[in-house]
Amino acid sequence: MSSNPIDPEEELPILTDSAKEMLKDAGPLQIKEYGNLDPLTIEAMMVGYLVDIRDGSEPKTTDADKILNDNIRKEMFQDDSLKELFDEFIGFFRKNRRLISIEDISLNCINRGQTPQEASVYKLKAIQCRGAVMARSLDAGLIIEAMINRYLQKQQDAIYQKACRERADPKIGPQKSMANMREAIIRDLVDPRGGAVKAYDWQGDFDRHISDLLDMKAHPEKYRGYVCGIKAIDSKTQGFRKGQLTVFVGAHGGFKSTVLQNVAYGLWEAGKNVLIVSLEQEPSIVMLKMWCRATKISFSRAYNGGLTQKKDWEELKGLKEKLEAPDIPPDEKAKLTERCEKLRGAIAGMSPDNADYERLCEAKRIFESKPNRLKIINIGQSKKMKMSQLERWLQENVNLFKPDVVIVDYLDLVEAENPNPDRPDLDLGNICKMMRAMGENMGFSAITAAQLKRAALERLRKHGLDNPEKAQLDTDDISGSHQIGGDAENVFMLWRKEGGTAIDVFTAKSRYGMKDIDKGVTIQVDYETNTVSENIESLDRQISTKSMADGMSLISKNGPKKKTQMPGEDIDDLFSDSGDKTDMSSDSPSGIGDDF
Numbered sequence: 001m002s003s004n005p006i007d008p009e010e011e012l013p014i015l016t017d018s019a020k021e022m023l024k025d026a027g028p029l030q031i032k033e034y035g036n037l038d039p040l041t042i043e044a045m046m047v048g049y050l051v052d053i054r055d056g057s058e059p060k061t062t063d064a065d066k067i068l069n070d071n072i073r074k075e076m077f078q079d080d081s082l083k084e085l086f087d088e089f090i091g092f093f094r095k096n097r098r099l100i101s102i103e104d105i106s107l108n109c110i111n112r113g114q115t116p117q118e119a120s121v122y123k124l125k126a127i128q129c130r131g132a133v134m135a136r137s138l139d140a141g142l143i144i145e146a147m148i149n150r151y152l153q154k155q156q157d158a159i160y161q162k163a164c165r166e167r168a169d170p171k172i173g174p175q176k177s178m179a180n181m182r183e184a185i186i187r188d189l190v191d192p193r194g195g196a197v198k199a200y201d202w203q204g205d206f207d208r209h210i211s212d213l214l215d216m217k218a219h220p221e222k223y224r225g226y227v228c229g230i231k232a233i234d235s236k237t238q239g240f241r242k243g244q245l246t247v248f249v250g251a252h253g254g255f256k257s258t259v260l261q262n263v264a265y266g267l268w269e270a271g272k273n274v275l276i277v278s279l280e281q282e283p284s285i286v287m288l289k290m291w292c293r294a295t296k297i298s299f300s301r302a303y304n305g306g307l308t309q310k311k312d313w314e315e316l317k318g319l320k321e322k323l324e325a326p327d328i329p330p331d332e333k334a335k336l337t338e339r340c341e342k343l344r345g346a347i348a349g350m351s352p353d354n355a356d357y358e359r360l361c362e363a364k365r366i367f368e369s370k371p372n373r374l375k376i377i378n379i380g381q382s383k384k385m386k387m388s389q390l391e392r393w394l395q396e397n398v399n400l401f402k403p404d405v406v407i408v409d410y411l412d413l414v415e416a417e418n419p420n421p422d423r424p425d426l427d428l429g430n431i432c433k434m435m436r437a438m439g440e441n442m443g444f445s446a447i448t449a450a451q452l453k454r455a456a457l458e459r460l461r462k463h464g465l466d467n468p469e470k471a472q473l474d475t476d477d478i479s480g481s482h483q484i485g486g487d488a489e490n491v492f493m494l495w496r497k498e499g500g501t502a503i504d505v506f507t508a509k510s511r512y513g514m515k516d517i518d519k520g521v522t523i524q525v526d527y528e529t530n531t532v533s534e535n536i537e538s539l540d541r542q543i544s545t546k547s548m549a550d551g552m553s554l555i556s557k558n559g560p561k562k563k564t565q566m567p568g569e570d571i572d573d574l575f576s577d578s579g580d581k582t583d584m585s586s587d588s589p590s591g592i593g594d595d596f
Contacts, residue, residue, distance in 0.1 A: 002283065003145055015288050017292055018479055020123045029444045031107070033136055033138070034136075034138060034142055034146075037143075037146060039078060040079060040082075041077075041080045041132060041149070042146050042147050043077050043078065043079055043083075043086075043147070044082060044128070044132045045129065045132045045133050045136070045138070045143045046067065046072065046077075046082075046086060046144075046147060047085045047086050047089060047126070047129040048126075048129035048130040048131070048132050048133035048134075048144070049063040049064055049133055049140050050064050050067070050068060050089035050090060050092075050093055050099055050100060050288060051089065051099060051100060051101075051126050051127070051129060051130040052102075053099065053101075053102045053127065053130050054100035054102075054262075054418070057062055059098075061093070061097065061098065061099060061412070062098055062140075063140035064090075064093050064099060066140045066141060066144060067090065067092060067144065067355040068090065068093065068094060068138065069193075070144050070148070070192065070193040071192040071193060072086075072090070072144060072147065072148075072192070072470065073192070074086055074087040074090075076150075076151040078394045081125065082129075083500075085125065085126060085129070086386070088100075088108065089126075089469060092108075098521060100126075101126070102123055105119075105122060105123050105126055106119055106123065107123055109123075111169050116459070116529065121472070124274060125491070132158040133327055134467070135243065144193075144217075146247060148191060148192065148193065151192075152189060155189050156189055157189050158182075158233055159181055159185060159188065159189065162180075162181075162184070163178070163180065163181040163184075166180060166181075168419065170222060170293075182417075183417075186388050186417060190441075191441055193441065200571065216378030224238075224239050225237060225239020225241040225244075225445070226238050226239050226240045226241070226261070226267050226270065226272050226404060226405060226445060227239050227240075227267075227270060228240070228263040228264075228265075228266030228267050228270070229266035229269070229270070229535070229590045230262065230263065230266060230523065230533075231521075231534055232505045232521035232523055232531060232534065233263065233492065236492070236510045237489075237490050237510070238512055240267070240405055240445035240447065240523075241445055241489075242404075242437065242439060242440070242443050242444060242445055243436065243439045243443075244247070244436070244444070244445050244446070244490070245432060245436040245439065245447075245448070245450055245451065245487055245488045245489055245490075246445070246446070246447045246448075246488060246489060246490040246491075246492070247411070247432075247445045247447075247450055247478070247484055247488045247490070247492070248447075248448075248450075248487070248490050248492045248494060249449070249450050249451070249477070249478050249491060249492065249493050249494065249508070250451070250452060250493070250494035251452050251457055251494075251495075251496065252451070252498070253493050253496070254452075254495070254496040254503070255494060255496055255501075255503055255525050255532075256278060256409075256410060256449040256494060257281060257409055257410070257449070258289075258525055258530060258532060259449075259494060259503070259532055260276075260409050260410075260447065260449055261290060261293065261405050261449065261530060262288065262293065262408050262530070262531065262532040263288060263407065264276050264290075264374065264405070265293050265294070265374075267404070267405050268372060268373075268374040271370070271371075271372050271376075272372055272404040273372045273373055273401065273402060273403045273404045273405075274372075274373075274375070274403060274404065274405050274407065275374075275375050275376075275377065275394075275401075275403040275405070275406045275407065275444075276374070276375070276376045276407045276409065277377055277378065277385065277390060277406065277407065277408040277409065278376050278377070278378045278409055278415035279323070279378055279379075279384070279385055279408070279409060279410065279414070280409055280410060280413060281409070282367050282378075283305075283376045283377075283378055286376050287376060288302060288303065289530040290312070290530070291360060291363070292361050292372070292528070292529050292530045293529060293530045293531055295356075295359040295360055295362075295363045296359075296529045296531075297356040297359055297360065297529070298356075298528045298529070299527070299528055299529070299530055300344060300527075300528060301356070302356060304489050306342070307356045307357060308346050308347050308350060308355040308356040309355050309356070309357040310352040310353070310357070310358055312343055312347055312352075312355065313344065313347065313352045315343060316340065316343045316344065316347070319336055319339060319340045319343070320340075321559075322336055322419065323336055323337065323340065327377050335381045336531060373401060373402075375401060383413075384413050384414060384415035385413070385414060385415065386414070386415050386416075386417055387414065387417065387431060387434045387438065387581055388417055390406075390408075390438075391442075394406075394438075394442060401415075402442075402443070403444050403445055403456045404443075404444055404445065405445045405446075405447060406438075406439065406444050406446050406447070407447045407448070408435065408443075408446070408447070408449075409448070409449060410448060410449035410450065410451075411428065411431065411448045411450045411480070411484070412450070412451060412479075412480065414431050414448075415436075416428075416430060416431060417430070424481075425480060425481035425482070425483065426479065426481070426483070427481075428480045428481035428484060429483030429486075429487065430481065432448075432483065432484055432487040432488065435448065435488055436558055450478050450479075450480060450484055451479040451480070452477055452478070452479060452493070453477050453478065453479045454479070455477075456473065456477035460473075460495065473493040473495070473506050473508055474508050475488075475491050475508050475509055476493070477493070477508075485508065485509055485535060488509060489508055489509075489510075489511040490507075490509060490511065491507075491508040491509035492506070492507060492508070493505070493506040493507075493508050494504055495520075501524060501525040501526065501527060502522055502523070502524055502525070503522070503523050503524075503525060503532075504513065504520045504521070504522055505520055505522070505523055506520040507520075521534075522526070527534070
C-alpha cells in the first residue's frame, strides 16, 4: 500500500451502493486504494482469496464462499496465467471445501509432471496473489463487485460493437440489428451473482444452518420481511421478502389497483423505497390517490377541480358582499350565486385551517424528512412495458434510487420479450419468472396483479361465497396462465361484494403459511380517500373526505332554515348545525399515518 499522503481535496472514486455499504467503516486511504485497483490486481486478489498460507490458525473460507456463490468464472479473467490459477484453485475449493495450501499446490504440480522449477514459479505466483490480498485488507465483496462491473462493461462494449457492425451490414440492417442487440442484452448482460448452482449437504451443513436459526431467534428483525400494515396480507406473507413474487387476483373494477396502492403506501410509510410501475392508471392519478391516502382529502373533489384552500372562505365572504349590492345585473347575480353554492358545497363541514391545500402542504412538510422515496414510472397510458425495459431503468438509476419493493400494476399490461402468439400462457409464465429473478438479483420484492377467469366470475355470481364447494377459489382461476400461481410465493384472491366497498381476501397460495380459501378476511375500501382498512368505521372519517356533491347534499339536509338560506347570509350559519365539523386533533399532524 502506498504511504503517500492523500490530498483531502482530491476527489475519491465513484462507488456503487453495495461498495459504499462495504466501505462505510473504511478510512480515506482504504477507499483510495480500492479506487486505484487495476484489472490485473483485481484478478490477482481474486486468486489470492483462494490460497491458504498457514500461520498456525485454521483459515476461514468466508471469502472463498462469496466467490463461489457469486458465480465468478474463469471467462471473466483477462490474464491467461491468472485464469489458469483461478480455475484450478476454485475447482479445488468446490471439491474439498477448503482453501488450497502450498503443499496442495506442490502435489498438484507433481501429479501433472511439472519440473521443480515450474512448480516453484507456480507456487511463487500463488503466494504473490495472496500477498496482494494481505497488503490491502479489502473485503472480498469489493473485489467481486469490481470484477463483475468490469466484466459487464466488457460484455456491454462487445454487444454494442457487434450491433454497429450488423447495422452497417446491408444483409442485416438497423431493425434486425436492434432486435439482435436486445436479445444479446437479455442473454449476456446479466449480473452472474445468484446464478450459480449451489449444493447443500444436509448433514454436513448442520452447524452452519443451525447457527442461522439461532441468529434468527436472537435478531428477528434481520430476517423479517417488509410489512404493509394490512393485517390480512401481512399475516399470510410474513412480510414481503426480497426475491419473492406476490400476485393479487381480482375482477375488473375489483379494487386491485386500490389494494396495490395501499400496500405501496404502507410499505413506504414503514421506511421502504417503493417503485410503482403504473401501466393502467396515469401517474398523476396515482400520485393524487396517494396524497388522498396520506391526508384523507376527497379524491373526487380534488379531481373535479374542487380542491379547497384557506382563501375560499375569504372568497365566499366577498361573494356575500357582492350579492348584497342592490343593482347587480341578473346574469352576473346568477353566476355569483352558482359560484357561491359551489364553494359552500366544497367547504361544508370544514374550517380554513383544515382546507385540502393546507393539509397537503403540512403532509409534504412532514414527509420531506423521510429518507426513503416512493416513485411512479410508466411508458405512456395503457402501453405495454417489457421487463427488460424496467430492468434497464433500474440499472440506469441504481445510484439514485434502489427500491425495496417493485409493484407492477398490472400483469396483463406487461409484454413478453419475444411473444409467442400460439402460447400466450407461456409468455405470462416467463414474465413472472423474469420478474422474480430480477427481484432476487437486484434485491427487491416483486408484487403484481392479475385478472380472474371469466368462468370463475360466473361461478361466484351464480353460487355466491356461501357454498364452499362451488365458490372455491384457487390459483387455477387466474386468467392467462396457470404458471402465474406456480411462480408466486403468495397469491391473494380479491372478491368485491356486489354493489359495495367491502372486499373478501382469500389466500389461494402462501408458500410459507397456510391457505384460508374457505374463510378469507373482509377488508373495507373508502374510495374517497383511497384507503383500505380492516375496519373502515375506525378511520378518522371527516366531512373533508366527502365529495362536492356530498357537501351540497349536506347543506340541503340541514333543516328548513338551511334550505332557504341565500348566498348573502352569514357564512358561520352554514356550519352551525352540521354536526360534521372537522376535528384535526390527532397525535399525527394532519391525521397522517393513523390508519395502520
